[in-house]
Amino acid sequence: MVPVVSFIGPHAVGKTTLVVKVVEVLKAKGLKIGVIKSTKEQRGETDQPGTDTFRYRAAGANPVALWAQEEIVVYREAQPRETEFWSFIFRNFSDCALVIAEGFKSLAFLPKIEVARKEVSQRLLLEEVPGVVALVSDFKPQVSIPVFDLQDIEGIANFILERFYRVFEPEVGLLVDGRPVGLSRYVRRALWGVIEGFLKSLRDVPHRFSEVELKLKG
Template identity: 55%
Template sequence: MPPVITLVGPHAVGKTTVGEALVRILTFRGLSVGVLKSTKEASGETDRPGTDTTRYRAAGAQKVALWGREILVSYQEAPEREAFFEVLFRHYSDCDLVLAEGFKGLSFLPKIEVARKEISEKLLELPGTIAVVADFRPETRLPVFEFEEKEALADFISERLGRGLEPQVELLVDGRPVGLKRFVREALAGTLLGFLSSLRGVSPQRQTIEIRLNLPEKRK
């Protein structure tokens, strides 16, 4: 599953402007960036010129999805928010980074808060916030970037990513993520990679390995 950083802030504060610039810069640097945007609107109409989703697509995002209350932009039935990890695993596993917008209520997500003086009286200070983009100097110990400092913000994100040098291992049971300690992740990855190395038809350049185990129902 790719790492996720989400942009948060009040409506019309400039989240999409920041995100659009980050997509352009990080894509130019060789990252494949997916965009996942939440919306309170029930409609999934996103192909109209000028919408946030079309702006992200024009900026070079590899994948763009709009997550509404009832549907995804792909017009598939939207899963519950508890299935956030499953959506990432199923639809964004080939991305180096997913740049989300919204999802303020998901405390486990690293967040970059976007603020403007005329809109944001004070910072949201949500759990998981790692940096702030603002046109004023807020009282915070977090790194603060001005709206013009897109390159510096991209550097901050790239440094945090570390380009994912270690294999990432995720275990989902019935669509829900299961926490794994580091030695368990390493053991699973080592065992699986060793097994695959002996099989014909498996490319040594493989990037993603997915296993599905469907167990039969127990008879009463």
């Protein structure tokens, strides 16, 4: 499964600015990085009353996609984040080396990096939010986790790489009812070998392929 780490912090603390800089550093290292941002808004800002996509959704269609010349936007009814999160990551970010998230404080299973500034942060979220593994701030509190200066973008990026980036060959991910299932290296290789052998016996499958998607629904 693609590793995900989220940046959290109060409004106007500078999360997006920091994430943009971290993504630029990780991209410069040759990695494909995905980003997912949480919002308190009820709907996406491009899906407003009067638009065609809004009308389709109001008619009961789900999902609804907008396919433009340079991008595709898909609107789906939101599911509980605790059960839908990994399924969403698996379906949309599987080709990424890492996914950087912004927000998602309520997801206890998600590792988080807190962003704090003296003039904005009234208290540290790590005192009440589970899963905080590092702190980025303009002050030095007494905490038991790594603390990075707001300007230490390279240090933050390297921490993320060392802590979360993993290279698996072959890469195999498994979801059962939307929940990720951990696979050992042996199981990953065995599962890939079985599927690869089966596919090579099929006439319409190309001799060489790099990615396979298999979905079982009972």
